Amino acid sequence: MLVLVALPMVMRNPYYLGIMVFMGIYSLITIGLSLLMGYAGQISLGHAAFFATGAYTSGILTTKAHLSPLPAFLAAIVLTACIAFLIGIPTLRLKGHYLAMATLGFGQIVYVALNASVDFTGGPSGFGEIPRIALGNLVVESQLARYCLVWALVVIVLLFSLNLIHSRVGRALRSIHSSELAANAMGVNTSKYKIQVFVLSAIYASIAGSLYAHFVTFISPGSFDLEFSILLVTMVVVGGMANVWGALLGTVLLTLLPEFLRGFKDYDILIYGSTLLLIMIFMPEGLFGLVKKLRSVRGRM
Amino acid sequence: MEPILEAINLSKRFGGLVAVSDVSLKVETGEIKAIIGPNGAGKTTIFNAITGVDPPTAGEIRFKGQKLNGLKPYEIASQGISRTFQNVELFDNMSVLENVMVGRHPRTFSGLLSAVFHLPKAIAEEKAIRDDAMERLAFVGLSSSAQELASKLPFGQQRVLELARAWATDPELLLLDEPAAGLNSHEATVLADLILKIREKGTTILLVEHDMELVMDISDEIIVLNYGKKIAEGKPEEIQDNQEVIKAYLGEDFKGR
Numbered sequence: 307m308l309v310l311v312a313l314p315m316v317m318r319n320p321y322y323l324g325i326m327v328f329m330g331i332y333s334l335i336t337i338g339l340s341l342l343m344g345y346a347g348q349i350s351l352g353h354a355a356f357f358a359t360g361a362y363t364s365g366i367l368t369t370k371a372h373l374s375p376l377p378a379f380l381a382a383i384v385l386t387a388c389i390a391f392l393i394g395i396p397t398l399r400l401k402g403h404y405l406a407m408a409t410l411g412f413g414q415i416v417y418v419a420l421n422a423s424v425d426f427t428g429g430p431s432g433f434g435e436i437p438r439i440a441l442g443n444l445v446v447e448s449q450l451a452r453y454c455l456v457w458a459l460v461v462i463v464l465l466f467s468l469n470l471i472h473s474r475v476g477r478a479l480r481s482i483h484s485s486e487l488a489a490n491a492m493g494v495n496t497s498k499y500k501i502q503v504f505v506l507s508a509i510y511a512s513i514a515g516s517l518y519a520h521f522v523t524f525i526s527p528g529s530f531d532l533e534f535s536i537l538l539v540t541m542v543v544v545g546g547m548a549n550v551w552g553a554l555l556g557t558v559l560l561t562l563l564p565e566f567l568r569g570f571k572d573y574d575i576l577i578y579g580s581t582l583l584l585i586m587i588f589m590p591e592g593l594f595g596l597v598k599k600l601r602s603v604r605g606r607m
Numbered sequence: 608m609e610p611i612l613e614a615i616n617l618s619k620r621f622g623g624l625v626a627v628s629d630v631s632l633k634v635e636t637g638e639i640k641a642i643i644g645p646n647g648a649g650k651t652t653i654f655n656a657i658t659g660v661d662p663p664t665a666g667e668i669r670f671k672g673q674k675l676n677g678l679k680p681y682e683i684a685s686q687g688i689s690r691t692f693q694n695v696e697l698f699d700n701m702s703v704l705e706n707v708m709v710g711r712h713p714r715t716f717s718g719l720l721s722a723v724f725h726l727p728k729a730i731a732e733e734k735a736i737r738d739d740a741m742e743r744l745a746f747v748g749l750s751s752s753a754q755e756l757a758s759k760l761p762f763g764q765q766r767v768l769e770l771a772r773a774w775a776t777d778p779e780l781l782l783l784d785e786p787a788a789g790l791n792s793h794e795a796t797v798l799a800d801l802i803l804k805i806r807e808k809g810t811t812i813l814l815v816e817h818d819m820e821l822v823m824d825i826s827d828e829i830i831v832l833n834y835g836k837k838i839a840e841g842k843p844e845e846i847q848d849n850q851e852v853i854k855a856y857l858g859e860d861f862k863g864r
Contacts, residue, residue: 466723472714473649473722473729474708474736481698481709488696491658493713493776502719547701 310457314450323449327521329561330456333554334514337460338507338539339466340553343542345471346503347483348398349406352413356508358420358530359386360515362427365436365525375439379516383509390508393502413535420527426514432526439520452521459517463510467550470506479503544585546592555593608799609672611636611780611811612657617666619652619835627663628835634780639802639812641822644832645856651693651814652835654782658690659683670780685713689778691746691769693785693815699758703749703768706739710775714855743760747801748794749773763794767801774805781805783814787821799825819857823847831856 314323335353344350356421363382367373373381397408421430439446439455481489482496489496519525526570537560545556563581567574589596610633619627627649634640642650643727655661659680668675675683689710698706706755715728744750745780747767751758766786773781786802787795799821806812816822822829823843831839831846833855837847846852 344727436625471724473733474712474717475719475722477701477709478704478712479728480701480705483697484698484700487660488692488698489709490680491684491690491692492662492709493681494709495679495681499719506723507700583682 310459310461314453320449323453323559326353327449327456328451329557330453331518331521332538332541333460333513333557334456334463334517335507335538336545336553336557337463337550338510339538339542340545340547340550341467342503342507343539344547344549344552345476345483346479346500348401348500348504349539350409350504350507351406351532351539352393352409352411352416353415353511353538354530354532354535355416356386356390356418357512357515357518357534358386358416358527359389359508360512360517361519361525361530362420362604363512363517365433365519366426369433370518371434375437375516375520379513379519380510382516386512386515387505390505391501394504395424397503398497398500410535413532417527417531420530426569428526430527432528434524436519436525437525439517446520456517456521458500459513460538463513464550464554471550474497475502495567500549526528540582544582544592546589546594546597548591549594552592552594555597561592608636610634611671613669614653614657615667615669617653617656617668618664619649619661621666623752625835627794627832629666630832630835630837631666632830632837632840634813635828636779636811637806637809638827639806639814639825640828640830641824641826642757642815642830642832643817643819643856644838647834648832649835650832651784651833654690654784657683657782658688658805659671659848668730681713684776687777687779687784689773689776689780690782691766691773691784693788695762695765696793697757697765697769697771697772699756702753703755703757703760704737704740704744704753706768706772707743707775708736710743710772711736713776743771743775746804763790763797766790766794766798770801770805774810778810780813782809783812783816785817787816787817787818790818795821807843818837 313326317426320416321386333413335357339350359381363385364378367378367381393412397405400408420427446452478489478494478499481492481494482499485598486496541556541560542553543558545554546552550565563578564574568579570577584592612634614630614632617630630653642653644650656663659678662676670686670688679799680820698709717732721729735835741753743754747770749768749771752764757765758767770786786817787798790798795818803817803825825842829841829843829846830837831852837854838855
């Protein structure tokens, strides 16, 4: 928390603040993905599609229907939740690789649809002039204002998620991850909770998408492709699936890493890839697993 | 009185294999009933049919007079039937306490929204769940391991924990699938005492078990299955003297013990 408040005071450079803004947007999605993957044990390779639904709904409603950002933002949440619910019912019956394939397929369908429906979405070249978010006379235009808005939302979403984890429903989700057979025998309606957490994580992605649309003011399908879905999953896995803080750590690392590696020019991809590889080999529980180990070592000393 | 559980002409086929053939059974309220028989006799298949994990091919299952056929496993659990598993199915990634807390699931109500917004109702319920689970751990003698990971417990205690978790659902009928398998004789005695104590608290028990000493000690009634068919039913002493049971399962050693 303190770091969040202190950071913009030290860091005046809008370029760095801009990176922090994106880090916040990604965090909104990865926190939800961590609930879905790390706690409930259900993988999704299609979350870019929910991010896109949020972004396009906000974008289209504010430019073409001239709605103000807030109602558009809420409409995006409702629409994304409905889509996630409908997609979730058949796909969450699947397990493991099959679920991954099904969500991947869904992501691709949305991606193709965004490219194809030119009248509506502007097709491959997208559309712009999406208005900025304004609260009364206060327009969220500077990087600092964006930073404050997105990280305030991250904190709220994080609190919601922590509440959820330490609750009856959170336990039910973890029990599903561990043994669906036993969870059922304990009266846990496994399909209901899987769908609920899927919808919740989709809503988080939709919120991130709406912010993205209003911040960047221009959207095109390129930002919502499979590669982005995979990046999100990678962030969660590298950070440590078993914990939302892990998801945050992973997001921070994978947002900053490419920036640090710029100095290495052509070798950046190589170093980026090897870093991921090394983390996965030596820290199978992700960065958070390492943090936990260090903490228990210090506890023993 | 109406039996708490009644299975009528239960059959289960897996392709060409008949695992259970036309078995009828009744469990009276308050009794401890055992199903015994050689491996592959269809004992676990009957448990899976009752709990909805693997519905029967034919036949009807009634719980307190209500038909269970067609209900999902979680619905059956919520109605008051809980179970343990032959190969312990604990939530390995959760603490001992949390495992028992999941057992409170069907008796509690807080949903996703009240959890997310941390509503007072949910907080109060969470405390009640924790207190109740702690009491049950004390009852089964696992209090000191409450915060440990379930997977870190020695195997004998894992069996006890699984029993505590199932009992935490406040079941009217508890199905125990080989609760003593893999336990040494001391651990088996401790477990038998625990089963008797849980019965005293008002839970009816149906168990599948190979440990004949345990079965003969605690059961009021025994059903013997062989090749998916019921070959005998009666009190422990009657079963011990039944020629067909001795031939199919018990062996001569057990006669007139």
